[in-house]
Amino acid sequence: DQQVKxxxxxxxxxxxxxxxxxxDYTNSMFDYFLWYKKYPAEGPTFLISISSIKDKNEDGRxxxxxxxxxxxxxxxxxxxxxxxxxxxxCAASGGNNFNKFYFGSGTKLNVKP
Amino acid sequence: GAGVSQSPRYKVAKxxxxxxxxxxxxxxxxxxxxxxxxxxxxPEFLTYFQNEAQLDKSGLPSDRFFxxxxxxxxxxxxxxxxxxxxSAVYLCASSPKPGLAGVPGELFFGEGSRLTVL
Numbered sequence: 117d118q119q120v121k122x123x124x125x126x127x128x129x130x131x132x133x134x135x136x137x138x139x140d141y142t143n144s145m146f147d148y149f150l151w152y153k154k155y156p157a158e159g160p161t162f163l164i165s166i167s168s169i170k171d172k173n174e175d176g177r178x179x180x181x182x183x184x185x186x187x188x189x190x191x192x193x194x195x196x197x198x199x200x201x202x203x204x205x206c207a208a209s210g211g212n213n214f215n216k217f218y219f220g221s222g223t224k225l226n227v228k229p
Numbered sequence: 230g231a232g233v234s235q236s237p238r239y240k241v242a243k244x245x246x247x248x249x250x251x252x253x254x255x256x257x258x259x260x261x262x263x264x265x266x267x268x269x270x271x272p273e274f275l276t277y278f279q280n281e282a283q284l285d286k287s288g289l290p291s292d293r294f295f296x297x298x299x300x301x302x303x304x305x306x307x308x309x310x311x312x313x314x315x316s317a318v319y320l321c322a323s324s325p326k327p328g329l330a331g332v333p334g335e336l337f338f339g340e341g342s343r344l345t346v347l
Contacts, residue, residue, distance in 0.1 A: 120271070122271075159320060159339050160272070160320075215284065215328050215329065216274035217329070218274075221269065221270050221271045222271055
């Protein structure tokens with residue numbers, strides 16, 4: 117059973133606009149959430165994270181929001197740039213296993229010039 | 230290079246063949262993880278090493294999968310009698326600290342080894 121879900125396989129956004137990527141999770145014991153970015157033929161690279169004690173974390177153009185009651189997090193990219201086009205994975209950790217991340221299936225973002 | 234290196238990048242195997250995938254982590258990194266990424270899916274945890282000790286192998290899908298890290302640096306993931314469902318990208322990641330203590334920015338992934346089983 118998938119504990120982290122990204123229900124939108126793809127998203128297309130115009131350059132300069134906001135990109136919003138969503139992620140839902142089922143395990144209330146998760147206490148750390150991350151977003152990874154992946155270009156074709158490369159490994160995932162860390163983008164931004166948030167601890168469960170916060171509801172927002174911002175880093176430049178990237179902001180992650182966490183809604184614990186809804187078990188939902190989102191990644192906002194403002195303004196979106198063509199170089200942001202990639203697959204974005206949401207990941208979570210915590211609960212009774214501190215050695216692994218649970219990943220969503222990814223959302224492919226296409227930022228059109 | 231300074232990053233996590235995996236080889237081979239691409240491997241085609243006939244069903245029933247044994248394969249070995251290699252991971253060279255970043256020098257000095259304590260933790261090493263293997264993940265399996267099927268087409269269109271996110272990475273799924275396979276196993277975790279802290280130095281040479283395999284502390285978690287709960288994600289290995291069957292006893293055909295075996296991983297080792299004998300000297301606490303290079304790791305090999307071996308798949309015996311490969312099946313078509315083993316076709317995936319196998320990702321290795323390393324971290325300078327035990328477990329996920331180094332998160333968030335200290336878990337570095339390699340480019341992966343793409344295995345295709347015919």
